[in-house]
Every structure is written in C-alpha cells, then in structure tokens.
Amino acid sequence: MADRSLVETTWDVVVVGGGNAALCAAITAAEKGASVLILEGAPKPYRGGNSRHTRNFRCMHRDPLSVLTEAYEEEEYFRDLLVVTKGKTDEGLARLAIRESEACLPWMEAHGVRFQPSLSGTLSLSRTNAFFLGGGKALVNAYYNTAEDLGVRAVYEAQVVHVGIEDGRFTHVEVELGGETLRIAGKAAVLAAGGFQADIDWLARAWGPSARNFLIRGTPYNRGVVLKDLLDQGAESIGDPTQCHAVAIDGRAPKYDGGIATRIDCVPFSIVVNKDGRRFYDEGEDVWPKRYAIWGRLVAAQPDQMAYAIIDHKSIDLFMPTVFPPEKAETIEGLARRLGLPVPALKQTVEDFNKACREGVFHPTELDGLATEGVAPEKTNWARPLDTPPYYGYLLRPGVTFTYLGLKVDETARVTAPEGVGDGRYANIWAAGEIMAGNVLGEGYLAGFGMTIGTVFGRIAGREAADHVL
Amino acid sequence: MSSEATTPSLLQFAGDAEGEAAIAEARRQIEICNACRYCEGFCAVFPAMTRQKAFADGDMIQLANLCHNCRGCYYSCQYSAPHEFDLNVPAALAAVRQDSWTRSAWPAALGRVFHRHGVAVAAALVAGFAVLLLLIQALRPEAGQGFYAFLSHNAMVAIFLPAFLLPLAALAVGLRRYWREVGGAPLRGRHLAAAFKDAAVLRNLDGGQGQGCNFEKGDRYSNERRFAHQATLYGFLLCFAATSVATLMHYLFDMPAPYGLFSLPKLFGLSGGILLCLGTLRLAMLKTRGARALGAPGVWGGEMAFVLLLFFVSLSGLVLYAANSTTAVPWLLALHLGSVLAFFLLTPYSKMVHGFYRLAALAREAQQRAAKS
Numbered sequence: 001m002a003d004r005s006l007v008e009t010t011w012d013v014v015v016v017g018g019g020n021a022a023l024c025a026a027i028t029a030a031e032k033g034a035s036v037l038i039l040e041g042a043p044k045p046y047r048g049g050n051s052r053h054t055r056n057f058r059c060m061h062r063d064p065l066s067v068l069t070e071a072y073e074e075e076e077y078f079r080d081l082l083v084v085t086k087g088k089t090d091e092g093l094a095r096l097a098i099r100e101s102e103a104c105l106p107w108m109e110a111h112g113v114r115f116q117p118s119l120s121g122t123l124s125l126s127r128t129n130a131f132f133l134g135g136g137k138a139l140v141n142a143y144y145n146t147a148e149d150l151g152v153r154a155v156y157e158a159q160v161v162h163v164g165i166e167d168g169r170f171t172h173v174e175v176e177l178g179g180e181t182l183r184i185a186g187k188a189a190v191l192a193a194g195g196f197q198a199d200i201d202w203l204a205r206a207w208g209p210s211a212r213n214f215l216i217r218g219t220p221y222n223r224g225v226v227l228k229d230l231l232d233q234g235a236e237s238i239g240d241p242t243q244c245h246a247v248a249i250d251g252r253a254p255k256y257d258g259g260i261a262t263r264i265d266c267v268p269f270s271i272v273v274n275k276d277g278r279r280f281y282d283e284g285e286d287v288w289p290k291r292y293a294i295w296g297r298l299v300a301a302q303p304d305q306m307a308y309a310i311i312d313h314k315s316i317d318l319f320m321p322t323v324f325p326p327e328k329a330e331t332i333e334g335l336a337r338r339l340g341l342p343v344p345a346l347k348q349t350v351e352d353f354n355k356a357c358r359e360g361v362f363h364p365t366e367l368d369g370l371a372t373e374g375v376a377p378e379k380t381n382w383a384r385p386l387d388t389p390p391y392y393g394y395l396l397r398p399g400v401t402f403t404y405l406g407l408k409v410d411e412t413a414r415v416t417a418p419e420g421v422g423d424g425r426y427a428n429i430w431a432a433g434e435i436m437a438g439n440v441l442g443e444g445y446l447a448g449f450g451m452t453i454g455t456v457f458g459r460i461a462g463r464e465a466a467d468h469v470l
Numbered sequence: 471m472s473s474e475a476t477t478p479s480l481l482q483f484a485g486d487a488e489g490e491a492a493i494a495e496a497r498r499q500i501e502i503c504n505a506c507r508y509c510e511g512f513c514a515v516f517p518a519m520t521r522q523k524a525f526a527d528g529d530m531i532q533l534a535n536l537c538h539n540c541r542g543c544y545y546s547c548q549y550s551a552p553h554e555f556d557l558n559v560p561a562a563l564a565a566v567r568q569d570s571w572t573r574s575a576w577p578a579a580l581g582r583v584f585h586r587h588g589v590a591v592a593a594a595l596v597a598g599f600a601v602l603l604l605l606i607q608a609l610r611p612e613a614g615q616g617f618y619a620f621l622s623h624n625a626m627v628a629i630f631l632p633a634f635l636l637p638l639a640a641l642a643v644g645l646r647r648y649w650r651e652v653g654g655a656p657l658r659g660r661h662l663a664a665a666f667k668d669a670a671v672l673r674n675l676d677g678g679q680g681q682g683c684n685f686e687k688g689d690r691y692s693n694e695r696r697f698a699h700q701a702t703l704y705g706f707l708l709c710f711a712a713t714s715v716a717t718l719m720h721y722l723f724d725m726p727a728p729y730g731l732f733s734l735p736k737l738f739g740l741s742g743g744i745l746l747c748l749g750t751l752r753l754a755m756l757k758t759r760g761a762r763a764l765g766a767p768g769v770w771g772g773e774m775a776f777v778l779l780l781f782f783v784s785l786s787g788l789v790l791y792a793a794n795s796t797t798a799v800p801w802l803l804a805l806h807l808g809s810v811l812a813f814f815l816l817t818p819y820s821k822m823v824h825g826f827y828r829l830a831a832l833a834r835e836a837q838q839r840a841a842k843s
Binding site: 043045046052053055114116117132133134135136137138141145254257259260261262263317320321322323325 | 501502504505506507508509510511512523542543545546547548549550551552553554555678679681689690
C-alpha cells in the first residue's frame with residue numbers, strides 16, 4: 001500500500017502537519033535545498049488544518065503595504081496583543097512575530113497567496129489585516145502547489161503517532177498510513193500539527209464534562225496526538241492546559257468544522273437568555289468584535305451550555321446573514337414555544353427588559369450609550385425594547401476555536417527539551433503554528449494573529465531545520 | 471435585485487420540478503455563501519449576493535447567469551464535499567442557468583433534445599442540410615460566379631435570412647422573459663456599455679486579479695480558457711462582420727462576390743475563421759480536462775457539440791477557401807453552409823444562448839450596482 005520510497009529515504013526535514021505553518025516551513029526548507037516530507041493527518045480535501053477556515057493575516061507595516069493602508073507599527077500591534085492576552089505573552093517572541101510579519105506579506109504574495117484589495121463587508125480591518133482572496137483554503141492550495149513545484153512530497157491521511165527521540169535528537173516518526181504503521185527517518189523535524197481541540201475527551205478532562213457540549217469550529221483532525229506524544233516524552237509545555245478559546249456560535253452548527261459561516265453577530269442588538277428564559281450578561285457591553293470571544297465562556301457556564309439570542313424585526317438587517325435561518329414568531333410566547341423556552345419566564349424577562357429601556361438615539365455601529373435602567377443585568381448600549389414583530393431567536397452554543405496548551409519554543413522555534421537533555425532544547429526539533437502559539441498568545445485572540453504566528457514561526461522553523469541539516 | 475420580484479415565475483407556468491429543485495438547491499448554497507463571503511473578490515456573483523439576505527427565484531436566475539463557471543469559488547471553498555454543507559456553487563448555478571435557458575427556449579423541447587444529445591443532433595443537422603444543399607445545387611442549371619456557380623445568391627438569401635432571423639426572434643422572446651423574471655428596470659445605454667465592456671475582456675473569468683480561473687488545472691489558476699473564449703468570440707464576430715460587409719457591398723455598392731484576398735470580407739473572414747478555429751479547438755480540449763461535476767454534467771455533451779459545431783463551421787470555411795476552384799468545392803460548400811445553417815437554427819437551443827443571457831445578466835448587474843451606489 002504505502003510507497004516504499006517513503007520509508008527508504010532519510011528525509012532532510014520531516015514536517016508533521018499540513019496547515020499554514022507546516023507549509024511555510026516546508027517551502028522555506030525546500031528552497032534552501034532540503035528534501036522535505038509533509039505528513040498531513042487529514043485526507044486531501046481536508047488538508048490544511050484550521051488554516052482552511054482562516055481569512056486574514058495581521059501584519060505590521062510602517063507604510064502602506066500591498067493591500068494594507070496607512071501604517072500599523074510594532075508598538076500599536078504589541079499593545080493590541082497585550083489587551084487581548086492581558087499580558088500572558090512572551091514579549092520577546094511576540095515582538096519577533098510582529099516584526100517578522102512585515103516581511104511575511106511580500107513572501108506570501110511571492111509564494112502564490114493573493115490578497116483582496118479592500119473589503120466590502122462589515123469589518124473595517126483594511127489597515128491591520130490583509131484578507132486572502134478566497135479565504136484560507138485558497139492560501140493552503142497556493143502553498144501546496146508551490147511546495148509541489150519545489151519537489152516537496154506531501155502525504156495525506158498520514159497520522160504521526162510518535163516522534164522518535166534519542167538522546168535529545170529526533171530520529172524518526174511513526175506514521176499510521178494506509179492501515180500500516182511506518183517508520184520514517186529524518187534528519188530534522190518541524191512539528192506543526194495543531195492543538196488538541198478536536199479531542200473531546202481531552203477537552204473534557206481539561207475543562208470539565210460540559211466540554212462535551214461544545215462545538216469545534218475548526219478541523220476534526222487537530223486531535224493533539226503529536227503534542228501529547230511530545231509532552232509524554234517530557235517536552236516542556238506552555239499555556240494553560242485547562243483553557244480553550246471559545247466563542248458563541250450558532251447552536252445548530254456541525255459538531256466539527258463549521259468555520260466562519262456559523263457565527264452569530266446579532267448579540268449586541270439582542271437580549272440573550274439561558275434555557276430558563278433568563279438574561280445573564282450585559283449584551284451591549286462593547287462593540288461585537290471585541291466582545292465576541294467572551295460569549296463562548298458565558299454560554300459555556302449556562303445550563304446545558306445553551307443560550308438564545310432574541311431580537312425583534314427592527315434589528316434583523318443590522319448584522320451579517322446567518323447560515324441557518326432563525327426561529328421566527330409573531331409573539332414572544334410563540335417564539336418561546338418554538339425555541340423550547342418556558343413561556344412565562346421569557347415573557348417576564350422581555351417585559352422587564354422592555355420596561356427598563358429608555359428613549360434615546362440608537363446607533364448600531366458605535367457605543368451609543370442607550371442603556372437600560374433598573375434591570376439586572378443591565379444592557380449598557382443598543383438597548384431597545386423588543387416590541388416589533390416578528391420576533392427572531394437563535395440558539396447559541398460555545399464553539400471552540402483552539403487550545404492554548406503547546407510546546408515551549410525559543411526565538412529560533414526550537415522545542416524546549418526536558419531538563420538535563422542537550423542544551424535545554426532538542427537538537428533538531430522545531431515547532432510552528434498552533435502547537436506553539438501559546439508562547440505568544442496565552443489568552444484571548446487577535447483576528448489574523450494565528451496566521452501571523454504560523455507564517456513567522458513556520459518560516460523560521462523551516463530555515464533553521466534546513467540550516468541544521470545542510 | 472428585489473426579493474419582492476415575485477412576478478409569476480417561468481417555473482410556475484412551466485411546472486418544471488427539476489427546475490424548482492435546482493433553484494432550491496442553489497438557494498441553500500447561496501445562503502451559506504452569503505454567511506461566509508470569503509469568495510467576494512473572485513467575480514461579480516459574490517458582491518451581487520451580498521446586496522440582500524433573501525433570494526427570490528428571479529434573483530437566483532440572475533446570479534446563475536452572472537456566474538461564468540470559473541470555479542474559483544469551488545476550489546477555495548472550505549465547505550465543499552466531504553463537508554456536510556456540500557457546497558458546489560458553480561454546479562448549482564450551472565443547473566439553474568441551464569434550466570432557465572431550456573425553459574425560455576421556444577419550443578422548449580428542442581432545447582432539451584440538443585442539450586442532452588448535442589453531438590448527435592448537430593451532426594445529423596449538418597449532414598441533413600448538406601444533402602439538401604447538394605440537391606439544390608444539382609437542380610441548378612445556369613452558370614454563376616464563384617460560389618454562386620453552385621448555389622444562387624437568391625437561394626442563399628432565401629435559406630439563410632429566415633434561418634438567421636427566426637432564431638433571433640425566439641431569443642428575443644426568451645430575453646424578454648428573462649428581464650421580467652429578474653425584475654430588470656428600463657435599460658439604459660450605460661448599463662449596456664458596462665455589460666459589453668465586461669464581456670469584451672471576460673472580466674468575470676479573470677479571477678478578480680487577472681490570474682484567471684480554476685477550470686482545467688484543478689486548483690491552479692490559468693487564463694487559457696479565457697483567452698480561448700476570446701479567440702472564439704472575436705473570431706466569430708470577425709466572421710460575422712465579413713458576412714455583413716459582403717451583404718452591404720452586394721446590395722449597396724453593387725459589388726457581388728467573389729472578392730479578392732485584400733477585400734474587407736476576405737480579411738475579416740480569414741482572420742476570423744482562423745481565430746474561431748483555434749479558439750474552439752482549444753476550448754474543446756480544455757473542456758475535456760475540467761471536472762464535469764463542477765458544471766451541468768447532463769449537458770456536457772450539448773456544450774461540447776456546440777463548441778465542435780463552431781469549430782466545424784470555421785474549419786470547413788477555411789478548407790473551402792483553400793480548395794478554391796477544385797472539384798471538392800461543391801461538397802465543401804454544402805458542408806460549410808450546412809453547418810452554418812445548423813448553427814444558426816440551433817442558436818436558441820444550444821450553448822450559444824449563453825452569450826445573450828450573460829449580456830443581459832451583466833447589464834442587470836450594472837443596473838443594480840448603479841442603484842446601490
């Protein structure tokens with residue numbers, strides 16, 4: 001079944017994983033002349049890990065650069081990162097990622113990635129983020145084509161189950177491929193196999209049983225097999241193993257791989273209730289991109305990890321279309337029945353909320369200060385009574401984006417070894433992408449920053465691995 | 471696009487279950503696209519869809535005719551099979567488009583027959599007309615000049631004028647229905663100008679940034695299809711110009727054929743014939759490489775037959791020219807004219823209609839863009 005040349009070759013660089021970071025590493029190493037093997041766990045249509053679902057790249061620039069307008073300099077970028085991480089970042093690595101991102105964008109274009117000139121959608125990120133034409137899968141396709149042209153060998157449905165390490169040196173990987181377990185030898189390894197969010201058991205061990213009700217927004221193939229194997233071998237970890245990044249998404253989304261289309265943007269214009277029909281948090285706390293991420297956690301804390309965003313007809317055109325149509329009814333009672341919520345409780349909640357709304361100017365695109373009075377929890381912006389039928393309701397559930405636990409690396413992306421091994425690092429193992437993102441992103445999320453980490457550390461890892469071998 | 475465009479749809483009076491299913495499936499897919507929007511830079515379909523949240527039948531037909539089947543969105547799609555959303559927008563829109571053409575053809579049965587059994591129908595027609603024309607030649611005793619030695623000018627006009635005008639009339643009826651169905655406003659010159667400009671450069675096959683489409687090389691981009699199509703289009707227009715100029719010369723300036731090599735009809739005809747020949751040959755070759763499942767697989771044969779018919783028209787014309795004053799001329803003339811006749815008559819029932827509907831869709835798109843800004 002498996003091609004014998006795979007096992008008969010000693011590859012210069014074995015890249016474990018097949019997403020953005022893996023591809024950046026593979027291309028960089030191949031351009032330096034290394035023989036490179038990519039072992040992608042997913043089947044070909046699902047190749048690319050979570051990169052398939054990404055859309056943009058956050059990029060520092062001192063002047064207008066390609067599709068990016070004005071300037072977005074290191075200090076501002078770093079401040080943005082500090083806000084979301086609340087300081088949980090390695091400043092040296094973070095600044096490295098930020099500084100290197102500027103050179104990445106032209107490199108990406110030179111390797112087939114196309115960016116959209118400007119965005120007609122609702123997000124105005126044309127200064128800080130460059131958007132891929134066609135999204136992340138188009139980027140992944142471009143990189144696979146570039147890698148293929150450079151002679152990189154990519155094998156799909158190749159799940160690495162063990163990374164062989166002797167005396168602090170990588171020797172081989174054990175790969176499940178076509179029903180066999182193969183031993184593939186290499187002179188250097190780049191581990192870019194993602195996080196563990198698709199392993200629900202692991203999530204449940206870390207987070208608690210409620211994690212079984214979470215939806216996984218990204219690839220079902222990020223099961224953390226390689227991460228776990230390295231941690232079992234004593235590699236030093238970074239990031240909180242009990243945490244994952246979760247947002248509130250459409251509760252009807254697929255268990256895995258729902259991606260961007262399952263987002264629900266109506267929360268600021270809604271009241272959000274739990275399955276008891278009660279509100280539990282200020283829906284108008286801040287503009288949506290900033291508050292988007294906290295709702296995953298909020299919903300996760302509710303009974304059965306479910307919540308319902310309810311709007312009236314006034315708000316239906318104020319947010320992005322949703323992939324599934326909302327439940328709809330002419331009365332709050334009718335909507336409660338359609339959503340399976342207790343009718344009297346929801347009716348009471350809406351009445352209390354409506355009574356607490358006051359006159360004022362409603363402004364959907366900025367903090368308008370239109371707050372409630374005398375209801376708990378209060379809604380501090382965009383508080384308008386729900387009084388115009390039809391009424392619409394969306395079921396929300398937590399959708400996991402990624403996990404924070406990862407391998408600790410240094411500024412050359414080399415993986416930190418257990419104490420007493422080598423010089424504190426493995427001699428020839430590098431890591432890039434989600435598997436090490438926790439070094440830089442210990443908490444929160446910054447749009448487009450995952451791709452920044454993957455691209456910057458992927459290129460570094462590929463370069464370092466090739467330099468080590470050649 | 472107005473979602474209240476619920477004027478009685480063609481679907482309703484046609485009672486076409488297949489068409490309804492095609493629209494329902496395309497609507498399901500477009501609503502998912504509209505929640506994702508990663509593809510907005512590829513072509514005009516995506517910005518057009520983002521102007522609204524709900525899609526009436528007419529909206530779907532407009533989007534379908536705006537789609538040029540470049541397939542960029544399919545290869546970039548994070549939701550294509552095996553994903554459970556199972557998106558294949560180029561195929562879904564191709565099905566709607568094909569159905570709308572078939573329904574608006576009159577009589578519709580002719581459209582269905584050609585699209586499904588294209589090569590056979592085209593071959594039979596060409597052969598039939600060729601035999602007919604040979605018979606007419608045989609019945610012609612007097613002498614004439616050039617090709618008119620074989621078929622009198624009057625006979626040609628008597629055959630080709632109705633063969634040209636009747637299909638155009640049928641097309642006009644279909645286009646009128648189309649315009650009503652998509653809720654088109656009164657057409658202005660600038661809308662048409664925008665449509666012709668988009669068509670002239672095939673803007674919607676350039677991938678948004680000039681990299682071309684994902685037709686024949688999987689997820690790699692290529693401009694080959696766009697360029698082959700342009701060769702075909704401009705070749706066809708040059709051939710058409712040659713005939714038009716010759717007609718004017720004949721009637722207005724009393725300059726009947728045959729014409730010399732450096733006359734306008736010959737210069738247009740020769741260059742056009744060569745372009746058309748090369749363009750259609752390339753299109754046919756590319757068509758064998760593109761994934762059939764990303765178009766309307768049921769009419770692949772009809773589409774191919776249309777390309778091959780155009781190829782045969784141009785090739786037989788060039789061969790006829792090369793065979794000047796040999797004994798093969800009567801045969802070649804009958805074959806060439808037979809293929810031209812078949813081509814004209816099949817226009818409302820073949821892939822040839824795509825040009826007319828696409829222009830209408832581009833004009834409607836220009837209208838809607840203008841209405842929004």
